[in-house]
Amino acid sequence: MLTALILTLAGLGLLAALAVPLARFAWAGLAMHGGCLLASVVLAGCGLAVLLAGALPVQALPIGVPALVAVDALSAWFLLLLGLAGSCSALFGLSHPLVAPRLLAAYPLFLAGMALTLIAADGFTLVLGFEAMSIASWVLVAADHAQAENRRAARRYLAFALLSGICLVPAIGLLGGVAGDLSFAGIRAAPPQGWVAVAVLALVVVGAGAKAGLVPLHNWLPLAHPAAPSHVSALMSAAMTKVAIYVLARLLLDLSGPAQPLWWGVPLLVLGAASAVLGALRANLEENAKTLLACSTIENIGLICIGLGLAACFRAADLGVLAGLAAGAALLHALNHAMFKSLLFLGMGEVAHAAASRRLDRLGGLIHAMPWTAGAVLVGVAAAASLPPLSGFASEWLLLQALLAAWRVGDLAFQVLGVAVVAAAALAAALAAAAMVRLFGLVFLGRPRTPRAAGAVDGPMPARLALLLPAGLTILFGLLPGTLLGLAEGAVQVLLPFGVAERSGFAMVRVGDGGARYWPLALTLLLAVVGGAIWWLVRRRAPAGVARGPAWDCGFIAPPQHLPFGDPVTQPSAAGFGQPLRRMLGGSLLAAHESVVMPRPGDPAPARLTSGYADPSEAWLLAPLARWRDALAVWAEKLRDLPLTATLMLPFGTLVALLALAAWLEAR
């Protein structure tokens, strides 16, 4: 089966190589997306097969350099996720294919890079795949580089991708140790200790966290996702951030060994909570649909990181069942988020194609014009708002249950932290619900705000399938979290080597023995019975049908002839809908401000309302970094004016310093 995977990767590479010469044919886009669809199905199939049948042994890649690949349960879980997200994205691509040759080449490479990262069995291959993924996705982010804002997004994206590489390569080097054995088996045999462990933790959290979009390194997501084509942003948000999560889990929880102390998970826990709240709050303020979804991705990545951090802490405190619960919740939420976020990004892509805008203030009323898209997106919105019985609720239920048990770790400081994280996670979930209501309500409900929005239609068949497939999986995963947890058992055991007690069944999930339980199938049955009974009783007594009339709106008059959909200004706007939250939380978390300039009495000038907010990472991280960069550049400029002797001294000094370092390392 590993051979099949390697052949798939080779096929994707071939597809990328052929894309440039074949791009002049009209069918090139279709062929490329068809090929990627096939590859994604193979990836998902292999992932599922390994989860059911067991791990595949290590094998060397036939590429001339020593590169090892293997698929264990953790890799397989993420391969399944990647395959499913890739299938949805490629299906959408069949309807709205990429055209430029460089994009046709980059898309399969992006997929192959992600798959290679997942099946890597040594540090070198891992970094190789990770960097291929970064560079290919950079090309895709820069797809529409004619616009200045997209160029800015691509530059910012590349800077963060570089940061990831700069941090991950030394992290892998430190894990390999002096012996330099980069294979995962070798690293596991000699896990890092002391300051090396601290350095690895910091480097991996920064390196993989920057790719996943963890606060404070989340800044590229709200820029890059709107810049990329819709199905690429779906794949980036659903799969690429999860690949970063995989790297995080693999390096910190698996390869760094099980004997790490309690604080090992704390950075993930704290940064995850911060990401969850900040992302969800920003999602309530953004006025571009895809930026909003990108911020919601930050929130969900935060929740997944909370789960992983919690698993590490529980593991250190010898609470095996709870550690398994937290890790299972993180893995399940990664899969669920991949599905509903693919769905939402593709749905917004369909909206952007049909209504020619992604700005919430230019859409509206699309539920009439695009019933299929609206129905599918409603499922995604409900799952993202974590409403039972959909998939988002199942994984957040598990995560909250794990968080509610965080006090069992005896340390008082950790207990206090746990309480704060519970509040943050609940706040994030409620904020996400508000953001999703805002998204669906402004885009699909109400009246059209522009003529283009009034003339939208549903997409062609493959695009509809690309929405219906993740919508169906979102419902299915919501009903069967127990089965999925059973499937993820092997992956959890990779992260937590000691045995994890059985805690899930076909129809339910539970928290240890005697703990809380969640039965999604029974709940759905209850909702169906209660809903059916209410419907039957009401319809028996009530007259059939409805009468139609102009909206009541507290007695407002009907709109004039020249405004067929009414004045858009009388509808809630994107900024207006976010105003309560901006006032309640924005001031302290996002430096939101709002001021009204009233003209003097008698002055006919209009009153002016100005409002805005700034992400704290801009002011606290990026602005100082930019200042340092400029100062460094000015300082480096001085090197050009050095006399010849000094210029010669520089490389000599460097050489001596490196030799001294090598000698010191030898001596240790």
Place this chain on the structure above:
Amino acid sequence: MAWLAAILTQILHLALVLAAAPLVVGGIRWLKARMQGRIGASPLQPLRDFLKLLRKRPVLADNASWISQAAPYAGATVALAALVLVPSFARGMALAPLADLVLIAGLLAAGRVALALAGMDAGTAFGGLGASREMSFAALAEPALLLVALVLAMLAGSTGLETIGALFQDGSLGLRVSLGLALVALLAVAVAENARIPVDNPATHLELTMVHEAMILEASGRHLALWEAASALRLTLWLALIAAIFFPFGTAPVGFAPLGWAVGIGAWVAKMALLCLALAAFESAIAKMRVFRVPEFLGAALLLGLLAALLLFLSTRLA
């Protein structure tokens, strides 16, 4: 035999809460009228209104979609489904294994989302205003609720209502400061979630400060009837939840016990009546606050929840 008793309890519970829901709303209105020196409508008035509204054909806005037609059913369904899970007069109901505090929070959130979407469907200014305020208030109410759940889960070892109720009835816990704080936090959340004074005024129409009513301005006929029913069910649910967690006295044990059930029903009716009286007295004594003061009110609930959890940590450490 045990399962028969469980099903019988569940059916009795369903009948009891369905009978209680209109009486709770009507009773609170009647009590408030009496406290304010008015005669007030009969406590059965909400039921009469419900039956009257059911007979009327709804009028929908021209551009309203199927959301406006489906959301009332969804809202009433999740409210009733959540209420079915909250124990009233006896433990060991057939659906007791499903009753989980986090799940009930999720069901309430689902009802809230249905209501907010229905409010935005016609594209009117009032509906959107109400929806955005409702969702924003929930953003602070939900963490407070989860912190209360944390306190209860620490004491009972589970968020299952059955386990929590059994532990509190057993009385081994005694009086704890944390529980008092958690009760106050839960009461504040309940006031906000049910759109009661001082967060919202259930008796107003056409006022800029309203939240809940603003979202159902466009609803009429059976849709309005269902929304009113959903809000009555939700109020009953919150009162029943508070009674089940903090005042579990007299609740009948698991199994077939007709005498215990009679006592349990009597105790439950008394508890609900007392809670209604307290709510009516509170609402009569206090003025509605400005909308942008509500975050402070809910923030206080959140802090009380935090304090409750911290005190519990310290007390378990000292003990």
